[in-house]
Amino acid sequence: MSERKRGVRAWYGRRTPPDENVIFAAEEAEGTPSVLYDHVTHEGEYAEIVNRIYNEMDSLKRHPAEFRTWTVEDGMATYFQAILDIAPTDMRSRVAILQRFGVFKFRAADGPNEKKAKIEAIFLESDEEEDYEAILRVQAKTLIDLWSPNENTLLDYIVNQPAQVGRMLADRLSPTNETPFQIIGHPFQDVRSTDLVDLAESKTVAYERDSAIHLVTDVREVLENWDVDAEGAGGCEQFSLLDALLLHEVVELWLREDDPEIDILDAHIIATTFERYLKGTLLNVAVEDFFLDWPQPSAQEVAEQQKAEMEEQQKAFAAFMDDDDAPDNLDDDVDDLPMDSDGILPKKKKKVAKAPKEEIKPDKSKEGKLFRTKDGQYYRIVDGKKVRVKKKTE
Incomplete structure (x- = not known):
């Protein structure tokens, strides 16, 4: 496997991030992917999508109230929930995250x-069965009293001032921003499904590396279906689930550019907080749905499966038609079977009675007389047949 620079920041649907080697192996199996968008040329299949996201971010900067109601408590609860869902479960790790990004x-x-x-x-987790959202709100209020994010950071803006997030991301996506980035599509069209099992188990649908956002393109159709089915489910209706996924990776891209040493897990939690500002937890649900039927077998795998099934059928037929097991009168039975597509037996020809052979009666005028052949032999006619005789000498 070729050497690649480590540092993959992935969107994944599990608690633990994917092993980078899983992503590299899938890329190696695919070969050269396609460029969906290039920010230098502003061209590509996703150019219209990126331009629309840029315009919406600019609108968020100017008119945040038109997107969704968002209080400090909403922001803190969303960030806290992201920590609970993604960070390690031990308290020391969770507290360390809070210390790195706030006071x-x-x-x-x-x-x-x-x-x-x-x-x-x-x-503190309650042992009683209570409403999860209610418990989360209580914990968020406790967190607000005890902790606050560092001022003028992206996390601070997500929690307290989403309009500022719109400003920062609009600046990054602006056509006038000459800092390059790309969106790379991975259809994995001719890749064997067995080579994608590990990627599917990690529930990875996108990742950012070296100023390029990589996307498993098959997920788009499922996300669009969920946009239709879950219309009015909450969040910002101006954004689709695909928008939220791409913006998650744009946030991770921005964070890495702002601080190249930022911890991958920290960046993922912050990006998830903004993603959930946009669409709640709906993206997680849609991605779970996507992996119910992905990956699909490649064309080569389908052909191999069909060939194997055909060979099995031929073996079964050959075993059935083995001479030792076939009945003795099988050929006779087969001859009587209809072979036409309509299954109609051919009509038998009527038998035509043959005329009786004319009986040749002996010539009575020659009966009993003696005859001599040219070579001197003698014969007599008896019942119409020649019977050789010896003539008596005198």
């Missing part, structure tokens, strides 16, 4: 035990 607000009198107790209260 805790303790009272001066709080000692180590008081601080620990307050942090634990944020992640």
